[in-house]
Amino acid sequence: MSASRDNDRRIEKYRRMQRIRQFETRAETIHAAGEIPGALHTYAGMEASGVGACMALRDDDYMVGTHRSHGHPIAKGAKLRPLMAELLGKVTGICKGKGGSMHLSDFSMGSLGETSIVGSGGPVTAGAALGAKLQGLDRVALCFFGDGASSEGAIHEGMNLAAVWKLPAIFVCENNRFGMSTPTAAGVAGAHVADRAHGYGIPGVIVDGQDVDAVEAAVREAVDRARAGKGPTLIETKTYRYADHAVNMGRDLTPRGPEHDEWLARDPIVLYRARLVEDGISGSDLDAIDVQVAEEVADALNFARESAYPAFEEAFDHVFVDRLPIPDDVRAHA
Amino acid sequence: MAKITYLEAIYQAQAEEMDRDSKVFIMGEDIRCNVFGTTTGFVERFGEERVRDTPISENGFIGAAGGAAMVGMRPIVDATISSFLFPAMDQICSIIAKSRYIYGGQAQLPLVIRSCLFYGNSNAAQHSDRPYSMFMNMPGLKIIAPSNAHDMKGLLKAAIRDDDPVMSFEDSTCWMVKSEVPDDLDFVIPLGKGEVKREGTDVTVVAIAGAVNIALKAAEKLKAEGISVEVVDPRTLVPLDRDIILRSVRKTGRAICVDPAHKTCSAASEIAATIAEEAFEALRAPVVRVTTPDTHLPFSPHIEKPLYPSVERIMDAARRLVGAPAPQPQPA
Numbered sequence: 020m021s022a023s024r025d026n027d028r029r030i031e032k033y034r035r036m037q038r039i040r041q042f043e044t045r046a047e048t049i050h051a052a053g054e055i056p057g058a059l060h061t062y063a064g065m066e067a068s069g070v071g072a073c074m075a076l077r078d079d080d081y082m083v084g085t086h087r088s089h090g091h092p093i094a095k096g097a098k099l100r101p102l103m104a105e106l107l108g109k110v111t112g113i114c115k116g117k118g119g120s121m122h123l124s125d126f127s128m129g130s131l132g133e134t135s136i137v138g139s140g141g142p143v144t145a146g147a148a149l150g151a152k153l154q155g156l157d158r159v160a161l162c163f164f165g166d167g168a169s170s171e172g173a174i175h176e177g178m179n180l181a182a183v184w185k186l187p188a189i190f191v192c193e194n195n196r197f198g199m200s201t202p203t204a205a206g207v208a209g210a211h212v213a214d215r216a217h218g219y220g221i222p223g224v225i226v227d228g229q230d231v232d233a234v235e236a237a238v239r240e241a242v243d244r245a246r247a248g249k250g251p252t253l254i255e256t257k258t259y260r261y262a263d264h265a266v267n268m269g270r271d272l273t274p275r276g277p278e279h280d281e282w283l284a285r286d287p288i289v290l291y292r293a294r295l296v297e298d299g300i301s302g303s304d305l306d307a308i309d310v311q312v313a314e315e316v317a318d319a320l321n322f323a324r325e326s327a328y329p330a331f332e333e334a335f336d337h338v339f340v341d342r343l344p345i346p347d348d349v350r351a352h353a
Numbered sequence: 354m355a356k357i358t359y360l361e362a363i364y365q366a367q368a369e370e371m372d373r374d375s376k377v378f379i380m381g382e383d384i385r386c387n388v389f390g391t392t393t394g395f396v397e398r399f400g401e402e403r404v405r406d407t408p409i410s411e412n413g414f415i416g417a418a419g420g421a422a423m424v425g426m427r428p429i430v431d432a433t434i435s436s437f438l439f440p441a442m443d444q445i446c447s448i449i450a451k452s453r454y455i456y457g458g459q460a461q462l463p464l465v466i467r468s469c470l471f472y473g474n475s476n477a478a479q480h481s482d483r484p485y486s487m488f489m490n491m492p493g494l495k496i497i498a499p500s501n502a503h504d505m506k507g508l509l510k511a512a513i514r515d516d517d518p519v520m521s522f523e524d525s526t527c528w529m530v531k532s533e534v535p536d537d538l539d540f541v542i543p544l545g546k547g548e549v550k551r552e553g554t555d556v557t558v559v560a561i562a563g564a565v566n567i568a569l570k571a572a573e574k575l576k577a578e579g580i581s582v583e584v585v586d587p588r589t590l591v592p593l594d595r596d597i598i599l600r601s602v603r604k605t606g607r608a609i610c611v612d613p614a615h616k617t618c619s620a621a622s623e624i625a626a627t628i629a630e631e632a633f634e635a636l637r638a639p640v641v642r643v644t645t646p647d648t649h650l651p652f653s654p655h656i657e658k659p660l661y662p663s664v665e666r667i668m669d670a671a672r673r674l675v676g677a678p679a680p681q682p683q684p685a
Contacts, residue, residue, distance in 0.1 A: 081424060083420075112457070113456075113457065113459075114455060114456050114457035114459070115457030115458070116457070117454060117455055117456075117457050118455045118456055118457065122455050122456065124456050124459065125459075126456065126459035126460065127459075131420060131423045131424070131460070132423075132448070132452055132455075132456060132460065134447065134448065136443060136447040136448075139416070139443055139444065139447055139448055141413070141416070142412060142413045142414070142415070142416025142417050142419070142420065142444055142448075143416055143417070143419055143420035143423070143444075143448055144420060145413065145416075145417045145420060146416060146417030146418060146419055146420020146421040146422075146423075146424075146428075147420040147421065147423060147424045148420075149417055149420070149421050149426075150420060150421035150422070150423070150424035150425060150426040151424060153378060153402060153403070153421070153426060154376075154424070154425060154426070158424075160420070172412065173412055173413070173416065173443060173444070176408075176410045176412050176413025176414075176416075177413055177416070177417070179408060179410060179413065180407070180408060180410060180413045180414060180417055183408060184405075336458065337453050337454045337457060337458040338453070338454050338492045338493050339453075339493065339495070339517045340453075340516045340517055
């Protein structure tokens with residue numbers, strides 16, 4: 020890869036991490052002000068994990084994510100307007116206002132769901148990889164899941180199926196140190212989630228989840244392996260969730276230890292910016308990206324605010340291919 | 354037309370649809386060895402890629418069918434016995450039923466989950482479930498429960514061609530029963546269309562799956578007592594053909610809902626409630642359910658068999674509704 024193309028890629032990684040951070044910061048603020056209904060689970064602190072993984076994928080590769088769903092589509096390159104509109108429950112939202120914060124899934128970017136039942140993406144990922152293989156497509160499927168989900172059977176059924184059938188799948192455990200309020204050590208037996216790969220006879224890789232280049236390199240190796248027909252890999256990104264499990268719950272449920280400040284000192288965006296500057300990319304260029312991203316986020320919020328809420332009929336659409344009838348007694352009071 | 358069994362109908366429906374559409378493939382536990390005869394010669398005919406033995410991992414491979422469907426395949430999952438669906442409730446209810454909706458129509462889920470109702474054969478409570486009504490309570494899943502080979506083949510072919518997820522509940526009491534089935538490769542029965550299996554004027558019996566055949570026997574015996582019974586088979590439980598049921602009840606003024614499932618929240622309960630809500634003015638007697646009581650199914654045949662809907666229980670219910678006296682016991 021030429022030096023300039025390499026720099027373009029690195030700047031794109033920076034841009035996507037900034038997008039996530041600024042999107043989340045804004046979302047948290049307007050959620051606090053009551054503009055976003057429901058629970059809001061933010062991805063701040065974990066940007067290098069999602070962006071590094073997605074930058075190793077092609078646009079047509081598949082991805083399945085989690086209830087902490089905002090970061091993954093942005094990492095894969097999704098436009099911000101439909102994502103922000105979804106948070107506000109608007110009809111222009113990526114899910115037409117029926118998914119909300121836990122389900123920001125953009126299928127046009129290869130997403131097959133951001134699913135809010137912990138661990139439930141495992142079997143879907145194996146199935147997508149199987150479907151790609153059966154159709155002779157050289158696509159891979161990547162499953163994001165958390166340290167909490169590593170205790171769910173569904174994740175292990177997905178990994179076992181992918182391993183016995185040598186499917187082109189990558190399982191990325193984003194270990195952000197907490198399953199809601201429970202520290203990883205209290206919920207996950209053994210030192211590392213990645214160690215569980217050995218039970219399936221597949222590679223288990225641990226990577227610094229705050230280093231976007233390192234995550235991308237690890238996932239790229241797994242993607243190459245998968246595309247070559249050699250089967251799945253389990254990668255554990257060691258990362259950190261800055262906010263509480265869900266934001267604005269009134270009190271912080273997450274038990275922060277002395278390592279909290281150490282994690283904050285290793286902010287993935289600050290670290291990456293320093294590396295880029297050290298490698299000769301000008302700080303003012305990066306400042307300009309920060310400003311562009313701020314404008315994108317403001318534009319997305321403006322779009323979301325100006326968008327309409329879904330018509331009531333939308334509640335009855337997409338249960339099946341054909342829209343369901345609305346019962347008279349319900350319509351009368353809708 | 355050829356006379357074939359219910360199991361042969363399943364075999365033919367799958368084979369014809371796999372021939373027709375290369376996106377269709379089948380997976381499940383031990384399907385290559387063809388335990389029940391529904392995949393005879395499939396490996397030789399379609400290859401191991403499209404005929405896949407799975408690990409004993411229902412949540413895994415049923416969810417994988419969802420993932421494969423989302424990327425363009427049309428999977429058939431053979432979950433064998435319907436009790437084995439319970440470990441997969443997660444993927445069926447949270448992923449397969451809801452993904453099209455929750456993502457605003459972005460997800461496509463054309464897949465079929467087949468399983469049999471394996472009751473009445475001393476397999477005890479963990480292998481004898483008839484759980485379709487549990488899935489009727491979950492929007493997003495179409496459900497078929499055919500009562501004979503003709504309907505089985507036509508509905509299963511329609512299910513495989515349908516763009517929504519369909520659960521096929523196959524009644525093992527019907528497995529070896531033969532009926533005439535068209536040879537036409539495009540013979541399909543539209544989902545959501547019931548059928549009147551026998552016409553009558555005094556009482557409507559709406560029966561589910563294998564109970565249809567019991568109801569038909571009861572109707573024949575009741576004829577000898579001067580009671581004319583109409584037997585309605587919804588065939589599809591979701592979407593439910595409410596019109597055919599209500600039309601029949603408006604004609605007869607009496608309804609018995611017969612269902613091999615447990616009584617509470619059974620398909621019979623839903624049908625009875627629909628009749629009470631929509632055809633109350635036509636009723637000349639209360640709507641009655643003949644179901645399996647809300648106890649588990651025991652192993653010992655002497656105490657298992659009497660729990661299911663039977664010809665005698667349907668006859669008793671019909672006599673009660675028309676006000677006919679029960680027959681006197683014959684002197685020994």
